[in-house]
Amino acid sequence: MLTIHAADEVRHVWDDPEPVRGGAVAVQGGRVAGVGPLAELERRFPGARVRRWPGVLGPAHLHEGPLPDAPSPRERIHAVLKLGAAAVLAEHAGSPELRAAADRNDVVVLARARPTAITETGRADLAVFDESGACIATVCAGRLVHRRR
Template identity: 50%
Template sequence: MLTLHTAPLLDAGDGTLVPGGAVAVSGDRITAVGPLADLRATYPGARVREWPGRLAPARVHTGPPPQAPSPRETVHALFAGGATALLVDGPLDPSLREAAARGALRLVASPSPTPLTPGSRADLSATTDDGTCVATVCAGRLVYRRR
């Protein structure tokens, strides 16, 4: 199902800021980016998820992974922080590597997040004005939502 993710401010990650912007996501890919009104007109049957604050490309976590009781919970902690990628510059525990693959968490060699552009993988996060992550979408799936 096509989903429109929207927030009061969309930061596409390429220098573009769109007040009331939205990202159209189908499967694991971004279909379109632009003003919510335009995307609603283009995709009238789409589900709409409204988030507070700012919608932007998901973070790349740099530094050691968070400490957690299990690799699965480590991956969840990364999602809760708005990250859908982990910067790896050395050996990584095989169980964490496996949990990352199961959760679609990318293991990357560069700390640069991917801008929100049509055709790219749908990795985005919504944060409040104080920087608190309220939602993370990884490869098109809502993997974290703050309650």
């Protein structure tokens, strides 16, 4: 199903000098199908489900440090998702249990840090943050994996 994630502002990269006000990201499967103003994407993708988020939508983060402490590997990975990250560094996810939990949640395990960005046809890893900087939602490979209640 095609889903459009709309927000007050969309940034291709977090230090984007020209964010899209009233922007959106269309997601088909695990990939970005389009980025731009919400009205434009609604015309391009009629019938798509629209999720509206307050705040700023941008690329999901790479969690570069040790994973947060939690009772289980699943909960440690979920703690990263709650921070708006969809990738972790291999040096901090070395155990088979952590890698399996990351894999089950579509969290990418990277050998080294790399920049994050929203690009058409790229993997749909997105995060939405409110005005205080708290993560409202995280999307990993097109799947909503965290939503603040």
